[in-house]
Amino acid sequence: MAPGHVDVHVARGPDGTIRIAAGPGPRPIEVHDGVVHVGPDFTRAVLDVAGAVLTWPVLDAPGLPWAEVHDVGRAQQWVWALYGERVAAAVHDSAAGRGGVRVTAEATALAGAAARLGLGHWAARWWPASYQDGIPVLEPSLLGLELAALTHRCQQLFDDEGDQPDDCAAELIEEHLAALDPLIQWWRATAGSVDMARRLETVLRLIDDAADNAGLDGPALRHLRSSLEGRGPAAASADPGALFARRGGYALAAGEPLVTGGRVIARGSGINDWRRYPPGLVDAAESAVSWTARALGARRRIEVEALADPAAPATGTPLVAEVHVNGGAPHRVSLARRDDLWTGHSDLSPDPQAGVSAPRIEVGVLLPGFDPGPGAPGDADVRAGRDAVRALVRRRLAVARRPPAYDTPPHDNCSAPFLAETAATATDEDY
């Protein structure tokens, strides 16, 4: 983020929450439920910090977050470092009951690092990986380790009250420990590229420091320590694509198509609403969900196919399709994994109109128990939001394909690629 000044608005809400509003940005921003809304849920990056929730609209140019401060005393530990001293004073005054003010904030290094951390957490949940769209998967453990490093970089945002789930550097390191050795190998094999080597070393040093602070220990972390101290075997050549190769691969629909005979009455695309199932199950492409309706004698059958995320588990996930026929009550079709597809079929209840004309069929996929429900009627911008997110990640991947060169340290800069993005672009030539 370029250093500079930007105006923010600080005001106290009726429930005592202090809002620090950056912007107004180019898109309409609403606040309800005490949280900033900037469009569909998948367009918000959020971070739980000491005494507040920070929100960035991911589709906007990187900038200062909105903050909803619910504990001013705790938040004062970081407000000055994130927004500058004037904003800290304005928050203090607002808490004392003085009215809303517009003040000039500073775009600090901490603000850049925090935005990057927020965006990384967003990418871990909403990255629209798709074979069909050519958007590669981000290796979760590589992203997880970089998020651990960034969390430590942003340590000023967190305190020890234990209510900030994002204060999780130690947990992330432990969870993704297996990726540490490949990351060290990548660093050692990158001596030729000074910028890349420095980026990798920064992440590794932050991980080492975070682990040391949290009292973590073990063979992988000791190996990291000795590598950073310059001990250990010389670097073998290694490219990140091979180091972080994903299990499985992209072979599209190798199995036979689901042919069940009968006469095709209608076919079409379903709605691929990312919000209705967790990440890692379904290919994020707009056209990933499709259906075919057949007549088998007097019976009417619907078949649903959804492209699977390459990392999706083969068994044990009770994904379903929700089918509405002629606007009727929803009907669920269980889906099972068959190669790179989720498929399922079901007889439709007899419909008096079915023989007359082609039925009007709407299909979506969802995970029961997870699904927050079909979007609200005013959700017309959801599809546009998905397209905008795809455009965003394509821009980021294009940057990641170029050799790194930065004016600012990549860790304080939202636009610099994550290591997982760089590794993904090294891999995606292969499929």
Next chain:
Amino acid sequence: MPSSSQPTGERRPRVLVIDHAWRGLGPGLEPLSGPGGAPLTRTVKLIVLPLIARPALRPELAADFLAPAEAALLTGLIQESAALLTATAQWFTLLKKARRTLGVVAGNPQDLYFQRCFELATEHGTPRAGADMIARALVEEVAHAPGGRTVDALKDHLADAARRSRLDAELADAWASRPPPADAAAATAALARAAELLDACGVPGPAHTSPSYSGMIEAGNGELFGRALWAHASGVWGRDGLPTHLGLTGRQTPPRPEVGRGASTATLPAPLDRTLFERLFTVLQSSAHREELAPVAELVARETGRSCAPLGLYDESLRVAVVLGGRLAAGLDPLGTGEGTPGRTAAHRAVNSRWRREASVLRARRLTVSPHPDPDGGVLDALAQDLRTPWAAYMRRLWVRLHGRDVRDAPLEDLASAWAVLDGVARSVMMDHRARVRSALRTLSADHAPAAEPRSA
């Protein structure tokens, strides 16, 4: 809209003053600093504020914003401590090294050693010959601080057959000589007073002191509520589906406590149904403040009487906190349905708005549960069901926390401290929910290896 262009006035954030003074101290402080050179959050909280600024002695340094004179005072205090802080940093590095050598992994080194390092620096200056031995001894001492106050010691203590039968007889006596049960009217009256107090909580402003909090304690409202649970009083919440005990017992009335001989976190029954062993197990399990506990024999002796007291607690301020928490829990609305719950107070508005904020964050993090029951929903549906009966998880956590205070003789002196506990429990319940959703989703999207259960407190 007024424009605030003043150069922040004369007062500056205290943390900024500390940060600037810290960076002025020069090299040698890296072990106590974060990656950007700022002091670690815990350095400020555990060393700079309590041991250098010492606002208890210098109340003028207790504020979040400092006038120039105070800022200069604080800067001076930090500068004077430069050598001491450098030595503290060196001791910390040495202690972490000793910890690795000894293979100690439990606990956060900053929490465990920061203040001890400051003491070592004060006493010895920078580490010299023999410092390694001191460091090792200290790491071992801290690791063994529980001094026999462990679950294993409890198990040994309760393995003795003669002792078990004596404790059993004592429990029978204590249970038989309880005061008589109270009626629903007593509980209703206690809850009405609780509602008034909760209306003074959770609102911004200076720390609240309320005479009616001590009034509730003097009137024994907590004891009365506890005795009403013994009578299976009903109808105190004014709506169906909400048991008087809010899940503090799984039965109609709490049973007489048994001695017990084992426990597991995964299968602990409702708080008032727990055995003596299970009650002390939760206390000994939490690593915090273990050194403040009485020896195991004494813990057991006191728990015998406590477990038969109203609400399983001795201290009346803690029992009143159960009443306040119950009144709060009965009006929790994590799903934002707004459905018929007893009158909401300022405390309810604060906690429920926190829940709505959390729900919104969970949607942005793709960690949702369906708001409506879904028979195909499996473990996620069970988690959603817990949100529909939030009082059970809330009361369970609250009781464990209050019981821990009772065991340590730590009453809640005023309404502000009681509210801090009530609010903290609400946050813990939210954290629990998020951790469970995360873990359930991880299991669902992993082919093999089910994810480890989140640690629970």
